[in-house]
Amino acid sequence: xxxxxxxxxxxxxxxxxxxxxxxxxxxxxxxxxxxxxxxxxxxxxxxxxxxxxxxxxxxxxxxxxxxxxxxxxxxxxxxxxxxxxxxxxxxxxxxxxxxxxxxxxxxxxxxxxxxxxxxxxxxxxxxxxxxxxxxxxxxxxxxxxxxxxxxxxxxxxxxxxxxxxxxxxxxxxxxxxxxxxxxxxxxxxxxxxxxxxxxxxxxxxxxxxxxxxxxxxxxxxxxxxxxxxxxxxxxxxxxxxxxxxxxxxxxxxxxxxxxxxxxxxxxxxxxxxxxxxxxxxxxxxxxxxxxxxxxxxxxxxxxxxxxxxxxxxxxxxxxxxxxxxxxxxxxxxxxxxxxxxxxxxxxxxxxxxxxxxxxxxxxxxxxxxxxxxxxxxxxxxxxxxxxxxxxx
Numbered sequence: 001x002x003x004x005x006x007x008x009x010x011x012x013x014x015x016x017x018x019x020x021x022x023x024x025x026x027x028x029x030x031x032x033x034x035x036x037x038x039x040x041x042x043x044x045x046x047x048x049x050x051x052x053x054x055x056x057x058x059x060x061x062x063x064x065x066x067x068x069x070x071x072x073x074x075x076x077x078x079x080x081x082x083x084x085x086x087x088x089x090x091x092x093x094x095x096x097x098x099x100x101x102x103x104x105x106x107x108x109x110x111x112x113x114x115x116x117x118x119x120x121x122x123x124x125x126x127x128x129x130x131x132x133x134x135x136x137x138x139x140x141x142x143x144x145x146x147x148x149x150x151x152x153x154x155x156x157x158x159x160x161x162x163x164x165x166x167x168x169x170x171x172x173x174x175x176x177x178x179x180x181x182x183x184x185x186x187x188x189x190x191x192x193x194x195x196x197x198x199x200x201x202x203x204x205x206x207x208x209x210x211x212x213x214x215x216x217x218x219x220x221x222x223x224x225x226x227x228x229x230x231x232x233x234x235x236x237x238x239x240x241x242x243x244x245x246x247x248x249x250x251x252x253x254x255x256x257x258x259x260x261x262x263x264x265x266x267x268x269x270x271x272x273x274x275x276x277x278x279x280x281x282x283x284x285x286x287x288x289x290x291x292x293x294x295x296x297x298x299x300x301x302x303x304x305x306x307x308x309x310x311x312x313x314x315x316x317x318x319x320x321x322x323x324x325x326x327x328x329x330x331x332x333x334x335x336x337x338x339x340x341x342x343x344x345x346x347x348x349x350x351x352x353x354x355x356x357x358x359x360x361x362x363x364x365x366x367x368x369x370x371x372x373x374x375x376x377x378x379x380x381x382x383x384x385x386x387x388x389x390x391x392x
Contacts, residue, residue, distance in 0.1 A: 052080075069140065072137075072140070078131060082123060082127060086120055091168040095164070097112070116157070116161065121150065121153045125149075128143050238278065242278070245271055246272055246275065250305075255298060257298070258366065260298060262297040262330065262391070265302075265304050270290070272312075273286065273308065273326070284324075286324045286326065287323055289325075289328070289329070290329075291328075292329050297330065299366075303359060303362065306355045307356075307387070308326065308339070310355055311339050311383075314341075315343060315344065316342040324339070324342070325339065325340045327339075333391050334390055334391065335389045338384070339383075341383055342383075343378070356376070356385075371389065372390065373387070374387050
């Protein structure tokens with residue numbers, strides 16, 4: 001028991017200490033983040049670091065053993081930092097710049113190499129001069145800007161340029177291999193996509209062939225029923241005829257652009273309303289308006305019919321106090337459709353269904369966003385739709 005009491009006291013003291021010194025926690029977090037960044041950089045460039053460590057170890061050991069003497073740590077540090085900077089400048093800046101214009105490469109490349117040589121000599125001599133005179137740098141040889149210094153610098157410059165050029169060719173080769181692999185992957189994806197499209201096309205063709213058989217059976221059956229009930233029930237025969245015409249339109253062909261004539265769509269709306277009128281013993285409380293020129297325009301098939309079907313499916317159309325309205329007008333190549341109906345009680349919480357959502361997706365497929373607008377408003381009692389389409 002005393003042991004547990006002591007542990008709790010220690011935790012409390014630790015918490016109090018952190019509460020009194022929040023800056024320590026912030027500082028430790030910053031140090032941790034910096035440490036993680038350093039580790040990430042080391043991980044990213046680990047092959048470069050390993051390569052340079054191996055190269056420097058080899059050079060220092062080989063030159064020291066052959067000459068019998070080693071330079072100072074400052075001498076090695078300064079010169080290898082300059083060599084590393086020069087190495088990457090040539091590989092990532094000067095050489096790509098010289099090779100950028102293929103028709104000028106014979107002039108640009110020699111000029112770039114000469115410039116890099118003078119840049120290397122100037123940089124190395126300047127750093128050595130400043131290091132000796134102001135920072136106490138000790139060199140293994142006296143600093144004299146003479147012919148021997150120029151030749152020694154030329155040899156070192158060409159040596160580094162050769163290694164840097166080999167590095168540039170290696171990364172360029174890897175980059176090109178990556179591009180080729182990506183192109184091959186893209187070709188493979190294109191082949192897979194093409195096969196998928198061909199499969200869907202085949203399935204669509206098969207579905208179309210099946211759809212051609214089924215409507216023939218349907219229309220033949222409707223024709224048979226119509227012939228047998230025509231004398232018995234004129235009202236029923238009229239309904240069968242209207243149904244046949246609506247179904248024939250819904251399953252019929254369209255133009256090459258996937259659209260149908262606007263006047264045919266409007267005629268089917270009228271027939272659909274007449275067909276539903278036959279279902280009820282009392283007249284529908286529905287006010288309709290059809291105005292404008294419908295004969296010179298096209299639109300996706302069953303677009304307007306979907307709104308009318310939605311109204312009959314979810315609306316109350318036999319209430320004289322709340323009559324439904326349908327208005328289709330076409331003026332100045334702009335189509336306006338508006339519907340308004342009283343909602344069924346079972347529809348109050350459902351909103352509009354999949355049919356209207358399908359209409360929206362078809363509108364986006366056939367028209368630009370700025371060429372149409374669809375507004376749907378509903379409250380506890382009424383449901384309204386307003387559609388505008390620029391047909392030209």
